[in-house]
Amino acid sequence: MSISKALQEDSLDYAFDEQHIWHPYTSMTHPFPMIGIKSADGCELITEDGKRLVDGTSSWWSCVHGYNHPVLISAIEKQLHQLPHVMFGGITHEPAIELAKKLVKITCPELTKVFLADSGSIAVEVAMKMALQYWQGKNNPNKQKIATIKRGYHGDTFAAMSVCDPDNGMHTMFGTSVVKQVFAPSPTSAFDDSNVESDLANLRATFETHHHQLAAFIIEPIMQGAGGMYFYSPEYLKGVRVLCDEFNILLILDEIATGFGRLGKLFAYEFADIAPDLMCIGKALTGGYISLAATMCSDNVAQGISDSPAGVFMHGPTFMGNPLACAAANASLELIAKNDWQQQIPAIEMQMQQELKGIEKLDAVNDVRVLGAVAVIEIDRSLNAAQLQPLFTEQGVWIRVFGHVIYIMPPYSISSQQLTKLTTAMKSVAKFLNQSENQTESTFLSHG
Structure with a gap:
């Protein structure tokens, strides 16, 4: 049968x-x-x-x-009886503090601030909003666009859709309802290629044309996931960091699929030995047991947002910092720490x-x-x-x-x-x- x-x-x-x-x-x-x-x-x-x-x-x-897994189940059960959920506005709790400490410790030194979100798509939305608000704080409100490469995928919510592949992606049917962003050609170099000059020349040309309006460049490091599972050269990612610095553009790394060891490094940016300005993580963050994601950023980004007219970052999900999810993430990261x-x-x-x-x-x-x-x-x-x-x-x-x-x-x-x-x-x-x-x-x- x-x-x-x-x-x-x-x-x-x-x-x-x-x-x-x-x-x-x-x-x-x-x-x-x-x-x-x-x-x-x-x-x-x-x-x-x-x-x-x-x-x-x-x-x-x-x-x-x-x-x-007994470690994950035990952590969630314990937290369930103590504090399953509480609003994060004006309130904090030990699971969230412990999780933020862990994330700051295991990521690059530049990433010091942690915004806990509901899902990967929301983490991307948060990163994009942070980038836009940062430039308001820098008295450069004309930087309102996000650049990326083709073949990418960053989620199904509206801002995230705007930086997914515009031609062959899953969201082309939404047309003008999705904000038009700036797209560079995807890299052609394979993972073990060191010759990335032509790929970086394409990106440079894009930045030269649009840098005055670009708040940030977002990319999945090393592997383009749902866009087709393509692996590209770490040398290209190194060049991306250099070009973002040269043209005064924030770098957002979407590590939602690649983070926590999937490609052989704890985070994929380690292949290129670079540091992002903002980073999105999710999926394996809780070991897959409950939904949680995070957007991390540098002190510089946080300062720019604080200097913006609003003075605060304008985002606050109902289930932000959910204690159950944070407890699961802490347990998962303890398992990761065993190496x-x-x-x-x-x-x-x-x-x-x-x-x-x-x-x-x-x-x-x-x-x-x-x-x-x-x-x-x-x-x-x-x-x-x-x-x-x-x-x-x-x-x-x-x-x-x-x-x-x-x-x-x-x-x-x-x-x-x-x-x-x-x-x-x-x-x-x-x-x-x-x-x-x-x-x-x-x-x-x-x-x-």
Whole structure:
């Protein structure tokens, strides 16, 4: 019996879900087929009918320690009985103070101020607002635009959408409702390339034309995530810092996907040995157990905002500094501080490189790339996630494709056997797509 058929016969009300619940990036008239998850343990999701799926996405790149971790659960339970939530305006509490201390300690010395937000998208919104308000404090209110590179992704809220890829991103349908920002070409250099002169020349040309109106430049360091999982050279990021300084533009680093060890450094900016003016973090901040993000900035940025006409930073989410989320983050950072990830990530990287070797020879495969605990098989055409999903679940894995890529970003605690199951499934689907070059995927799936 297929997993989809089995799930239709259990206790979950899939009909209600299909008719009333709007899931991410789905249509209410042509809904994406859902998999019912009853529980999770370690690196596995357990379906309603008891099937175990090795999680290849860490629940959208956040659950880095695995599920049902006793340290994280204990921290949340303890905080739940003490202070689950309190407004952050005019009030503070120990979990928030402890978290801010940890973040200031583990990031570069320039980042001294911490604004606790609800989610990654809000952290980006906060960073952009900070940059705009900073220049008001510097008596330069004409700096009202944000620059970035193409192929980027920074979130789904309106300011964040404005710095996502304007041509092939997820938000092109919103047209003039989204503020028009300034876009430079994305870098062409691969991670191990040192020749980045032409890429930096393109960015210089953009800055020369627009620097008088640019408050900040925002970029995902080293890896462009949801824009296609592209890795670029640390030399390019070094050049970005130099150009931002030269043209008097603040540098915002979006480390929401890359922070806390994912690429092999605690933060991806460490590959380039630079410091940002502002930085956004989230996802793995709490180990994926509860939503929390943060925007960090320098003393200089904070001073500029304080010198602005408002005198205060104009943002205050209801759930800012939520004690439960801060407690989870503190526990997660304690696990990170044990430094197990420094052995886990290289081992994951090496195994993925070895097990995916040779798959790039398939005609349907454009590229195979691995960095840290991220592995990508780029296919030569756009992929239909709904049609391909059964091929993964039937192999006992949870892998969700998007765009042209089959990718995994597993929990750091994954076993070598579980990781092999993921890479085997990736190769299996890549081979299937290679065989189906001249036939529709639906034809193959109907006989699967």
